[in-house]
Structures are given as C-alpha cells and as structure tokens.
Amino acid sequence: xxxxxxxxxxxxxxxxxxxxxxxxxxxxxxxxxxxxxxxxxxxxxxxxxxxxxxxxxxxxxxxxxxxxxxxxxxxxxxxxxxxxxxxxxxxxxxxxxxxxxxxxxxxxxxxxxxxxxxxxxxxxxxxxxxxxxxxxxxxxxxxxxxxxxxxxxxxxxxxxxxxxxxxxxxxxxxxxxxxxxxxxxxxxxxxxxxxxxxxxxxxxxxxxxxxxxxxxxxxxxxxxxxxxxxxxxxxxxxxxxxxxxxxxxxxxxxxxxxxxxxxxxxxxxxxxxxxxxxxxxxxxxxxxxxxxxxxxxxxxxxxxxxxxxxxxxxxxxxxxxxxxxxxxxxxxxxxxxxxxxxxx
Amino acid sequence: xxxxxxxxxxxxxxxxxxxxxxxxxxxxxxxxxxxxxxxxxxxxxxxxxxxxxxxxxxxxxxxxxxxxxxxxxxxxxxxxxxxxxxxxxxxxxxxxxxxxxxxxxxxxxxxxxxxxxxxxxxxxxxxxxxxxxxxxxxxxxxxxxxxxxxxxxxxxxxxxxxxxxxxxxxxxxxxxxxxxxxxxxxxxxxxxxxxxxxxxxxxxxxxxxxxxxxxxxxxxxxxxxxxxxxxxxxxxxxxxxxxxxxxxxxxxxxxxxxxxxxxxxxxxxxxxxxxxxxxxxxxxxxxxxxxxxxxxxxxxxxxxxxxxxxxxxxxxxxxxxxxxxxxxxxxxxxxxxxxxxxxxxxxxxxxxxxxxxxxxxxxxxxxxxxxxxxxxxxxxxxxxxxxxxxxxxxxxxxxxxxxxxxxxxxxxxxxxxxxxxxxxxxxxxxxxxxxxxxxxxxxxxxxxxx
Numbered sequence: 001x002x003x004x005x006x007x008x009x010x011x012x013x014x015x016x017x018x019x020x021x022x023x024x025x026x027x028x029x030x031x032x033x034x035x036x037x038x039x040x041x042x043x044x045x046x047x048x049x050x051x052x053x054x055x056x057x058x059x060x061x062x063x064x065x066x067x068x069x070x071x072x073x074x075x076x077x078x079x080x081x082x083x084x085x086x087x088x089x090x091x092x093x094x095x096x097x098x099x100x101x102x103x104x105x106x107x108x109x110x111x112x113x114x115x116x117x118x119x120x121x122x123x124x125x126x127x128x129x130x131x132x133x134x135x136x137x138x139x140x141x142x143x144x145x146x147x148x149x150x151x152x153x154x155x156x157x158x159x160x161x162x163x164x165x166x167x168x169x170x171x172x173x174x175x176x177x178x179x180x181x182x183x184x185x186x187x188x189x190x191x192x193x194x195x196x197x198x199x200x201x202x203x204x205x206x207x208x209x210x211x212x213x214x215x216x217x218x219x220x221x222x223x224x225x226x227x228x229x230x231x232x233x234x235x236x237x238x239x240x241x242x243x244x245x246x247x248x249x250x251x252x253x254x255x256x257x258x259x260x261x262x263x264x265x266x267x268x269x270x271x272x273x274x275x276x277x278x279x280x281x282x283x284x285x286x287x288x289x290x291x292x293x294x295x296x297x298x299x300x301x302x303x304x305x306x307x308x309x310x311x312x313x314x315x316x317x318x319x320x321x322x323x324x325x326x327x328x329x330x331x332x333x334x335x336x337x338x339x340x341x342x343x344x
Numbered sequence: 345x346x347x348x349x350x351x352x353x354x355x356x357x358x359x360x361x362x363x364x365x366x367x368x369x370x371x372x373x374x375x376x377x378x379x380x381x382x383x384x385x386x387x388x389x390x391x392x393x394x395x396x397x398x399x400x401x402x403x404x405x406x407x408x409x410x411x412x413x414x415x416x417x418x419x420x421x422x423x424x425x426x427x428x429x430x431x432x433x434x435x436x437x438x439x440x441x442x443x444x445x446x447x448x449x450x451x452x453x454x455x456x457x458x459x460x461x462x463x464x465x466x467x468x469x470x471x472x473x474x475x476x477x478x479x480x481x482x483x484x485x486x487x488x489x490x491x492x493x494x495x496x497x498x499x500x501x502x503x504x505x506x507x508x509x510x511x512x513x514x515x516x517x518x519x520x521x522x523x524x525x526x527x528x529x530x531x532x533x534x535x536x537x538x539x540x541x542x543x544x545x546x547x548x549x550x551x552x553x554x555x556x557x558x559x560x561x562x563x564x565x566x567x568x569x570x571x572x573x574x575x576x577x578x579x580x581x582x583x584x585x586x587x588x589x590x591x592x593x594x595x596x597x598x599x600x601x602x603x604x605x606x607x608x609x610x611x612x613x614x615x616x617x618x619x620x621x622x623x624x625x626x627x628x629x630x631x632x633x634x635x636x637x638x639x640x641x642x643x644x645x646x647x648x649x650x651x652x653x654x655x656x657x658x659x660x661x662x663x664x665x666x667x668x669x670x671x672x673x674x675x676x677x678x679x680x681x682x683x684x685x686x687x688x689x690x691x692x693x694x695x696x697x698x699x700x701x702x703x704x705x706x707x708x709x710x711x712x713x714x715x716x717x718x719x720x721x722x723x724x725x726x727x728x729x730x731x732x733x734x735x736x737x738x739x740x741x742x743x744x745x746x747x748x749x750x751x752x753x754x755x756x757x758x759x760x761x762x763x764x765x766x767x768x769x770x771x772x773x774x775x776x777x778x779x780x781x782x783x784x785x786x787x788x789x790x791x792x793x794x
Contacts, residue, residue: 023430041430065397066431084427108427126402147404147419165406165419187406187419205422205458206408206415227459273459335430 011310012297015329015341016053020046021060024333025319026070030077030093033324036331037079037093038339039067045081046339047093050324053341057096063087071112071121078134080121082109088123090136100136113152115160120173122160124149129162131173140176145169150188155197163188168200168212182212184219190230194238199254201241203229209243220260222252233277235284240300242286244274249288251300269296269311278321278330285309285344287330289318295332297344314338351466352429354438355542356451358492359473360482361387361444364502368473368534368541369441375538382435384424386443397434399424403443405450413729414753417454422461429464437542438465445488448472448495449732452752455547469546472496472526473534476515477506483698493519494700494732494776495752496526497546505532513689524560524702525735525774530603537604549735549748550761559735559774560704564610564690565617566592568665570673571601571686573657578676579650581630581660586669589641591662592621595632595650599659601686606659610690613661624648632658640669649676657685665689700732702776705789710741710769715792720756723788728754730780736773737761741794 022042029036035056036048043063047056063083072079077093086106090099104125111124120139123130127144129152147165154160158173165187170180187205194201201211209222209229222243229245241252241259249267252259272291279286284300295318297310316335323330332340359365373381382397404419421440428435442451448470455467472492475482482489493499499519504512516528529536545551552559583591594613599605621637624630626646630638638648650673652658662671666684673682716738724731731753738747749758773789 022433025430068427110423110427147406148402148423150423165404185407185409187408187417205406205417205419206410230460 011344012295012312012330012342013344014312015343017314017338017340018048018053020044020337020339022066022337023319023335024337024339025067027320027331027333028070028072028079028322029324029331030072030079031075031325033326033329035077035093036322036339036341037070037072038333039070039081040337041066043067043083045091048339050329050341056094059096062089068108068110069112071114073114073118073134074116075118076134080112080114082112082123082125084108086125088112088121088132090121090134102132102136102138104130111149111152113154113160115154115158115173116156117158120154120158120160122152122154122173124152124162127164129160129171131160131171131176139174142171142176147187151191151202153191153193155193156195157197159197161191161193161200163191163202168202170214180214180217182214182217182219184210186210189228190232192232192234192241194234194241194254195236196238199238201232201234203232203243203245207245209245222259222264225250227273231274231277231288233279233286235279235286235300236282240279240284242277242279242288244277244288247271247273247290249274249277249286249296249298251286265300267296267298270294275318276321278323280323280327281325282327285327287321287323289314289321289332291317293318293334295321295330295342297330312342314340351464352436352438353468353543354425354440354455354465355468355544356448356470357439357441357473358446358448358451358470358496359444359500359502360475360478360489360492362478363444363473363475364500364531364534365441365473368471368500368502368536369439371534371536372439372538372542377538377542379437379542380435381437381439382428384421384438384440386420386441386446397428399428403446405447412754413449414453414755415457416450417457418450421451421454422458425461425465445486446492447488448492449753452495453755456752456755456757467547468542469497469544470495471498471500471541473500473502474515474519476501476503476512479515490522490698490700491732493522493526494702494778496523497544498541499523499526499528500534500536500541501528501530502534503532504530509687510689517691518698520561522698522700522702523776524704525733525776527561528607540604547750549737549750550759553737553748553761559737559772562611562614564614566594566610566613566661566663567689567691568662569606569610569659569688569690570662570666570684571599571606571657571659572673572682573655573685574652574682575655575675576653577651579652579682580674580676581648581650582672582674583638583640583646583648584670585643586640586664588664589639590623591638591640591664591669592617593630593636593638593663594634594661595630596659596661597632597656599657601657606686606688609659610661610688617661700776700778701780702774703780703782704775705736705773705786706771707790707793708768708770710739710794711771711792712794713740713742716740719788719792723785724751724754724756727777727780731775731777733776734774736771738771738773739764739769 022040027038065084069082088102107125145164151163168182188202190203225245231244251265270290320333401420406419408415745760748761
C-alpha cells in the first residue's frame with residue numbers, strides 16, 4: 001500500500017496498516033484509545049493494539065452470513081456486534097469470549113447504538129427497535145415503524161432517535177414512550193444529531209438534506225446535491241455540519257441565523273463521491289474519505305476553501321474513518337479490508 | 345476505482361401468485377450454470393437450494409416528496425443490495441423475485457435512480473411469468489398484471505398444459521399487442537432454458553443489438569405452422585380451393601416441436617420469406633428450406649410433391665392456415681394422411697381493447713438533433729407517466745455513430761453506439777405504455793426528420 005503525503009506539514013503521518021479478511025465495515029476505538037476494533041463483512045472481529053497494530057485477538061464468523069453493525073461502548077471495554085443471523089453479541093475488548101448473546105430470532109441487525117452514558121444499547125431489526133441494558137437485558141421494544149429502521153442515535157437526554165421512511169422519531173430511552181415525531185415524505189438514509197441534540201439532520205434518498213430544530217419543530221431542506229448525502233458530521237460545537245452527496249465536502253454553518261439563506265463552504269480535493277466524514281472530537285479538524293480511497297484532512301479554522309491540510313489514500317473505497325478519543329490518531333477502513341492508522 | 349466493467353447483473357422475476365415464479369427460480373438455482381446466485385425474495389417461496397444465498401425482504405416502496413413517479417424506488421432492494429455488495433465473493437448474479445402484486449416500475453427504477461446501486465449492479469432483464477389459465481381474468485382486473493406484461497423483456501407463458509393451443513395462440517397475440525419488445529416462451533412447469541431468462545442484457549442496448557439487429561420481435565409473414573413426422577419417401581401436399589390464387593410456403597427440415605425450436609424455426613423462416621419466392625405449379629416438387637409460392641389458380645384439388653431422404657420432422661410454415669385450403673400431407677406409397685403433430689397459429693384474431701399497448705416507429709433518414717431533443721423532452725414531460733418502456737436506435741444528422749437509447753417512464757438514457765459505416769441509416773423506436781396516442785407520436789417523430 002502506498003502512503004503519499006502531499007502536504008509539507010505532514011499532518012497525517014503513517015502509523016500502521018493491515019488487512020482483515022473482507023470488506024471492513026464497522027468498528028471503532030475503544031473508550032481509552034488503547035485498542036482498535038474492526039468488523040468485516042464476512043463476520044470476523046479483529047481487536048488490534050492501537051499503538052502497534054498487533055492483533056490482540058481475532059475470531060472469524062461470529063455471525064453466520066456476516067456482520068452488519070457494530071457499536072463500541074463509550075466508557076468501558078465493551079462492544080456489540082449485530083449480524084444477518086438476527087443476533088447481537090456483547091463482547092469484552094480484552095477477551096475472546098462472548099459476554100452476552102441476544103437472539104431476536106431472525107432478521108437483519110442493521111443498527112446498534114450505545115446511549116451516551118453507556119447504560120443502554122439500542123438495536124434495530126427490520127421495523128422494530130429494541131433497547132437493552134448494557135448487561136444485555138431487554139428494557140423495551142417499539143411498535144413497527146413505517147418501514148425498516150434506517151438509523152439510530154441517542155440525544156444527550158437519553159432519548160433514542162430513529163429514522164425510517166417518512167419520519168424521525170424520538171423515544172424516551174428508559175420507557176420507550178414516543179416523545180416527538182418529525183415527518184417528511186422521503187427515505188431518510190442518514191442521520192446525525194447536533195451535540196446539544198436540538199438539531200436533527202437527515203440525508204434523504206432524493207438527494208436532499210432535511211433538518212429540524214427540535215425545540216420549535218421548524219424544518220428546512222438543503223437541495224442541489226447530485227447524490228444521496230449519506231455521510232454527515234457535526235463539529236463538537238454544533239456550528240458546522242459537513243455533508244457528502246457529491247465529490248465535494250459541503251460544510252454548512254449553523255452560526256447566527258444560518259444555514260438558511262447562506263451559501264455553504266465547498267471543499268474540493270476529492271475526485272470521487274464522498275463516502276464518510278468525521279469531525280475530530282475537539283477542534284476543527286475534519287477527515288473525509290471517498291470512493292476512490294482518498295482520505296483528506298481539513299482544518300476548518302480558516303473558513304476558506306484552501307483548508308486541505310493533508311491528503312493520503314488507502315487501497316479502495318473508504319468505508320469509515322474513526323478519530324482516536326484523544327484525536328492524535330485517525331483510523332481508516334476500506335472496501336478491500338484495509339485498516340490504516342495515521343498519527344495526527 | 346472503476347468497477348463499471350464488472351457490475352453484477354440482476355434479473356427481476358415478476359408474475360402473479362401461482363404463475364410459477366418459485367418453480368422457475370428453483371430451476372435456475374439447480375441448473376449447473378457455474379453462477380453463484382443471490383436471491384432476494386419478497387414473498388415466502390419455497391426455495392429449497394442450499395448453496396444459494398436467499399434473502400427475504402418485505403417490499404418497501406419509497407416515493408419522493410417531489411411526487412415524481414420515476415423517482416419512486418424500492419427501499420428494500422437498496423438496503424439488501426447495499427449490504428450484499430460488501431460481500432462480492434459470495435455471488436456473481438442476483439435474482440429478485442417480486443410479489444405477484446408488485447409494480448415493476450419502482451423495481452426497475454431503483455437500478456437507474458440510486459447511484460450506489462447503479463454503480464455496482466446492472467439490470468439484466470425483467471422476466472414475467474404468466475399463468476395462462478388465469479391471465480385473461482387477471483388482465484381485466486388489475487393494473488399490476490398489465491404492467492408486469494408491459495415491462496417485461498421475456499414473457500413466459502406457463503402452464504400451457506392446462507390451456508388449448510388455439511387459446512394460447514390468441515393469448516400470445518393479445519400480449520404481443522401490449523408488448524412488442526418482449527420475447528415469448530411457452531412452458532408447462534416453468535421448464536424454460538436458463539439462457540432464455542438470464543444474461544439477456546435487455547437494458548444494455550449495444551450488447552442487445554449485437555445479438556439481434558432489432559428491438560422488435562418479428563411480424564410473422566406466415567399465419568400457420570404444422571409439424572409432421574416423416575420417413576424417407578415421397579409425400580404430397582393436397583389442397584382444395586381456397587380464398588387466394590396462390591400461397592407462400594417454407595418447408596423446414598429437422599423441425600422439432602418444442603416451443604424454443606418452433607420459434608427458432610419461425611425466425612429462420614421470417615428471413616427466408618424475405619427472399620423472392622420460387623413459383624411452384626401443381627404436380628411439381630417443392631424444394632425444402634426455400635421460400636416458394638404455390639400456384640393455386642387451376643380449379644379443383646391440387647397436389648404438390650415433397651421428397652424426404654431420412655427420418656425427420658418437417659415444419660410447414662404456411663401463409664394461410666391449413667384449414668383455409670383443407671391442406672393435408674399424404675404419404676404417396678400407401679396414400680395415408682400424416683397427422684399434424686403440433687400446430688401453431690402466429691397471427692391470431694383478437695380484440696384490441698387493452699389500454700396498454702405498444703407500437704414501433706421505423707423510418708429511414710436522419711434526424712435534426714435539436715428538434716429531436718425538444719420532442720423527446722416534451723414527450724417525457726407530458727407522457728412519461730404513461731410510457732412504461734421505450735427503446736430504440738436513431739440516426740442523428742452529422743453524427744457518424746448510431747445513437748441508442750432506452751427508458752423507463754421519464755428516465756431516459758442514451759449514448760452513441762458503433763459507427764453506421766456502410767449500413768443504411770435508419771431509425772427504430774419502440775414504445776410501450778398506457779393509452780399512447782400513436783398517431784400524434786408518429787407525427788412528432790417525423791417532424792424531427794431532416
């Protein structure tokens with residue numbers, strides 16, 4: 001694999017890289033950044049030492065027919081995986097053994113999400129969502145949504161947000177009571193909540209972005225994207241929203257009265273459509289990946305189009321980018337099973 | 345990374361409940377074709393093949409806020425295919441089996457409107473199975489069954505054992521009027537050759553045109569075919585007086601009776617009929633494999649001779665039905681009549697009362713590009729909802745290459761194809777839709793000619 005550094009600052013310095021057995025679809029850093037957990041589409045789990053890239057443990061085919069989703073616990077050494085076998089497994093980062101297996105009896109487990117306090121795990125399977133304790137005991141399950149649930153997320157107030165065709169729904173995380181429904185006739189393919197959880201943004205199948213301010217239920221739409229905006233990321237302050245949906249990274253400013261009536265910033269370095277976006281946990285660094293395997297690190301402090309800091313690439317379409325909790329390293333996953341870690 | 349060259353082909357299998365989709369699917373999966381097939385099923389079938397990856401997904405139709413029907417896609421397919429494409433090693437072909445009530449439009453549109461899907465998968469063709477015993481009732485009653493006929497690239501007339509041949513001929517004529525692009529196949533238990541339903545490249549027009557130079561199924565210049573078993577020896581065809589003073593005929597040797605052979609024979613004979621006919625007088629010998637014209641001017645019964653060298657089946661592809669001239673095949677040495685083994689009427693009588701129909705425009709000459717663009721965009725804007733499918737090739741003035749196009753509702757995709765070279769420059773357009781104004785569309789097209 002070739003790592004090329006186009007910028008003299010060398011902001012992204014090569015750390016380590018390796019390959020897993022199939023398309024690297026999901027994973028993340030454990031809460032303290034010591035381990036990087038990667039799941040491949042064939043159902044393999046790989047836990048790497050974050051510094052050296054050495055394999056701590058690995059296990060193949062943990063889900064029959066493959067893994068679809070994974071979620072890393074925010075505060076402890078736990079993570080969860082979901083598969084095409086209708087099962088969710090809760091693992092310990094340090095050990096190979098399963099802590100808990102939840103069997104929903106069939107259906108694809110397409111989304112998993114830990115609440116921000118780490119007390120609850122939300123699961124989506126077909127049109128239903130389930131909320132479990134961190135130990136793996138069921139708390140509640142929802143009625144059927146309009147269609148298969150497409151995204152899950154948690155607010156800072158322990159509310160579970162779900163999307164499906166035509167709707168964003170907020171549930172009380174503890175009771176499962178519906179607290180808010182936001183409707184829009186469209187297939188919502190992506191979702192992100194602002195850090196204060198007041199704004200919920202969705203990318204839609206019709207190549208638009210739709211967002212609501214929850215406090216007023218006022219909604220707005222941003223159109224003009226040539227493709228589905230499936231990659232979305234807010235910065236830590238909620239001032240900037242980075243969106244994909246083309247070969248450019250489009251950044252909307254929510255400062256003042258924006259983004260309504262404002263023009264977004266267009267970041268142009270990628271040659272193929274954006275597949276994933278990740279703001280750093282702190283500060284204005286934004287990482288973007290595209291279908292051709294290019295990875296770009298941007299610094300948005302300057303608020304101009306010349307903010308590309310560093311450009312590098314992986315072997316194929318970038319599936320995910322994960323910042324280490326201390327933001328000093330970035331992990332990139334790709335379609336060929338490549339796992340690359342850069343120091344920042 | 346450009347993966348356009350190795351997109352995974354997808355075949356869509358439609359048809360009402362009970363038409364035999366699952367039987368055909370099982371047949372496809374059990375055949376030794378070397379393909380690793382993934383199946384997406386929208387209703388619980390009984391797919392019983394272990395090595396196939398079978399995914400059950402409930403149909404989810406996603407309409408867009410803009411209200412445009414061509415933007416309506418199938419969310420279940422986007423989701424399942426999106427996950428499947430992450431594991432390319434597991435399959436190299438996808439078959440989607442829809443429910444009997446599925447509208448094929450959104451299924452097809454998914455492969456054009458969703459960028460992630462269209463960059464990984466190519467729609468190969470839409471196969472519609474027809475329960476020939478029940479279809480006549482269904483067509484009157486439901487839009488879905490009509491649309492499944494209209495969208496099809498291949499129409500399998502299944503359960504033919506339950507229906508009389510003459511009714512099948514009438515049914516086929518009715519469905520052909522609705523969809524002139526589709527290929528027809530007849531079967532009893534969905535036992536059709538796999539290569540007649542997979543790898544059709546029906547939406548990849550330059551590929552399709554390499555195989556056959558037309559998008560239209562042939563208009564048969566003969567009304568009737570009879571197939572007879574013969575031994576070495578001399579035969580005579582006897583004919584009484586009939587409606588015409590002459591009749592065109594081709595005698596095909598080695599003509600098998602199964603549907604595919606019959607259609608292949610018919611296609612061969614369409615080409616032979618295009619050649620000048622040799623006039624044969626009564627008492628003369630009819631040459632085999634040639635277009636002849638039997639002279640029937642004299643009064644009374646007439647006889648023509650046929651010499652057969654081996655045990656074989658012969659097909660008489662006749663301009664008129666046997667009934668009209670009371671035509672019979674007689675073995676000369678014992679004067680026995682040879683019974684007709686299989687007969688097929690190609691141009692059957694039927695009423696044109698279906699809302700859905702198809703027609704083609706075929707014209708020599710060049711088109712004015714600007715006028716053409718204006719006409720097509722107006723047509724799609726105003727009639728796109730009613731146009732289910734269209735296909736064609738065009739000769740644009742000043743362009744050395746043929747232009748090919750296809751469309752589903754308002755989705756139009758076209759591109760320059762190979763150079764015309766020495767071929768005569770001409771245009772062929774086929775439209776399938778509901779209540780299309782053929783006269784107005786013809787005029788609109790003709791106004792675009794230079």
